[in-house]
Amino acid sequence: KGAIDDCSCSVETIDSFNNLKIFPRLNSLLHQNFFRYWKVNLKKKCPFWEDDGKCAIRYCSVQPCTDQEESKITTKKRDKSQNWASKSTGSNLNIVEVETYEEIPEGIKGAVTPNGIDKSQSLDMKSHMTVSDCDTENALGYLNTTLSKESLDGFERWAAHDSAQDSFCYLDDESSVDSEYVDLLLNPERYTGYVGPSAHRIWKSIYQENCFKPTQSFRPYADFRNIGELCLEKRAFYRAISGLHSSINVHLAAHYLLSDKNGFAESKDGVWGHNVEEFQRRFDPELTGGEGPLRLKNLYFVYLLELRALAKAAPYLESLEFYTGNEEIDSDVRKAVEDLLAVIQSFPEHFREETMFTGGLQATKLKEEFREHFRNISRIMDCVGCDKCRLWGKLQVTGLGTALKILFSGNFDQPLDQQLNLSAVKQTKFQLSRGEIVSLFNAFGRLSRSIMELDNFRQEILR
Ligand code: FAD
Numbered sequence: 001k002g003a004i005d006d007c008s009c010s011v012e013t014i015d016s017f018n019n020l021k022i023f024p025r026l027n028s029l030l031h032q033n034f035f036r037y038w039k040v041n042l043k044k045k046c047p048f049w050e051d052d053g054k055c056a057i058r059y060c061s062v063q064p065c066t067d068q069e070e071s072k073i074t075t076k077k078r079d080k081s082q083n084w085a086s087k088s089t090g091s092n093l094n095i096v097e098v099e100t101y102e103e104i105p106e107g108i109k110g111a112v113t114p115n116g117i118d119k120s121q122s123l124d125m126k127s128h129m130t131v132s133d134c135d136t137e138n139a140l141g142y143l144n145t146t147l148s149k150e151s152l153d154g155f156e157r158w159a160a161h162d163s164a165q166d167s168f169c170y171l172d173d174e175s176s177v178d179s180e181y182v183d184l185l186l187n188p189e190r191y192t193g194y195v196g197p198s199a200h201r202i203w204k205s206i207y208q209e210n211c212f213k214p215t216q217s218f219r220p221y222a223d224f225r226n227i228g229e230l231c232l233e234k235r236a237f238y239r240a241i242s243g244l245h246s247s248i249n250v251h252l253a254a255h256y257l258l259s260d261k262n263g264f265a266e267s268k269d270g271v272w273g274h275n276v277e278e279f280q281r282r283f284d285p286e287l288t289g290g291e292g293p294l295r296l297k298n299l300y301f302v303y304l305l306e307l308r309a310l311a312k313a314a315p316y317l318e319s320l321e322f323y324t325g326n327e328e329i330d331s332d333v334r335k336a337v338e339d340l341l342a343v344i345q346s347f348p349e350h351f352r353e354e355t356m357f358t359g360g361l362q363a364t365k366l367k368e369e370f371r372e373h374f375r376n377i378s379r380i381m382d383c384v385g386c387d388k389c390r391l392w393g394k395l396q397v398t399g400l401g402t403a404l405k406i407l408f409s410g411n412f413d414q415p416l417d418q419q420l421n422l423s424a425v426k427q428t429k430f431q432l433s434r435g436e437i438v439s440l441f442n443a444f445g446r447l448s449r450s451i452m453e454l455d456n457f458r459q460e461i462l463r
Pocket of ligand 1: 189190191192193194195196199200202203241242243245246248249252295296381384388389390392393
């Protein structure tokens with residue numbers, strides 16, 4: 001209940017807006033072919049530590065689409081310079097049409113990142129980022145006033161160059177033979193049994209090494225009780241990650257394995273449903289020392305952040321084709337996207353990203369640090385030891401990274417409703433790949449469903 005920290009909005013406002021207006025529209029949209037197939041590489045090696053083994057439970061596995069072999073051949077043969085968003089994608093492909101293409105629609109198969117750029121290879125990264133505190137910004141403020149004009153110009157050029165690299169994520173190389181299409185509807189996010197040291201290592205690395213921590217930490221990790229010490233941007237970073245963590249844990253409690261097929265299962269796939277005890281163990285104020293509700297509020301925070309990104313990029317998103325090769329369906333999808341975005345834009349209490357990263361050079365440096373930390377988290381997803389969790393972890397981090405890219409790239413800061421402005425944005429380096437668009441909508445869909453599930457848990461607990 002009540003106000004959401006660092007936002008001017010309340011839980012109650014979002015509950016009614018989401019559950020009545022957003023969730024039904026989004027849920028139906030995410031069932032459309034354009035949004036249900038996502039190409040992902042689940043075979044990448046963990047860049048930070050030796051893989052500590054894959055989860056052997058069968059609910060951890062991911063079933064890729066059946067026509068992968070053909071898809072790989074297609075990917076190699078297609079002209080990589082084509083933009084996925086264009087209708088020509090598909091028709092100009094130098095491929096042998098194969099009858100085995102049943103699942104993945106014609107317009108989607110073989111898509112690679114825009115212009116064929118393998119974004120995942122384009123930057124070199126330090127393996128583990130170290131975390132500095134607000135002192136860094138103060139130090140930069142000092143540098144700002146003491147450096148010679150010449151070196152300052154150099155630094156500004158560097159900063160400008162770096163901020164041109166808009167992406168907050170290391171994206172998978174979609175043309176890699178290890179990248180495969182996954183049908184997200186056939187591989188739903190739910191309880192997998194991925195628990196213990198491997199899962200904890202991921203969360204620990206994210207919070208301990210990649211979030212900006214308050215100086216006073218009492219527990220081994222994830223101790224953010226003194227978050228008020230941090231500046232807004234660093235608080236926002238933590239809240240976004242914590243909100244994503246809450247969302248994942250709400251989903252696993254809402255789609256819990258209540259019995260498996262060797263027990264008294266009613267379907268061959270087991271019986272799935274709400275596990276109220278599991279939900280309470282994670283979020284009940286008394287069982288979590290008061291932290292559960294704060295973590296749930298962070299879910300609302302990250303929801304508002306992605307909502308705002310969709311609103312901000314609405315004119316750009318409305319101009320896309322959402323091409324799958326079926327003109328009638330594609331036209332319906334475009335109308336549904338337009339309808340959803342109109343509702344999103346009508347929300348009166350949007351997150352105000354313009355209050356973040358203000359203040360010249362210090363802000364530019366802080367933004368770069370923020371981006372590097374988030375990029376690092378996108379690489380940590382390759383260390384998740386359960387394929388299903390890795391799939392949804394990668395998708396949601398990519399979606400959140402896409403939202404951050406929209407909010408902070410600067411490309412959408414001017415109103416885009418005029419055709420002129422829109423084409424100016426499209427002519428810049430700024431682009432969203434099909435993978436980014438699909439992940440953005442699906443990540444927001446996860447948050448939207450989590451908020452809806454909270455209402456179900458609330459009613460079950462009160463009953
Ligand atoms: P964890 O959720 O592992 O949390 C570890 C510690 O972090 C807690 O002890 C607490 O101190 C702190 N913490 C917990 N929640 C928050 C929060 N919201 N904000 C801040 N701090 C917090 N399991 C599935 O069954 N299905 C999935 O699809 C799935 N996807 C996953 C995806 C990723 C990327 C990862 C890393 C894990 C995933 N898991 C999934 C595992 C799941 O998130 C938990 O790690 C697991 O259920 C063990 O839970 P736990 O109670 O030990 O605490």
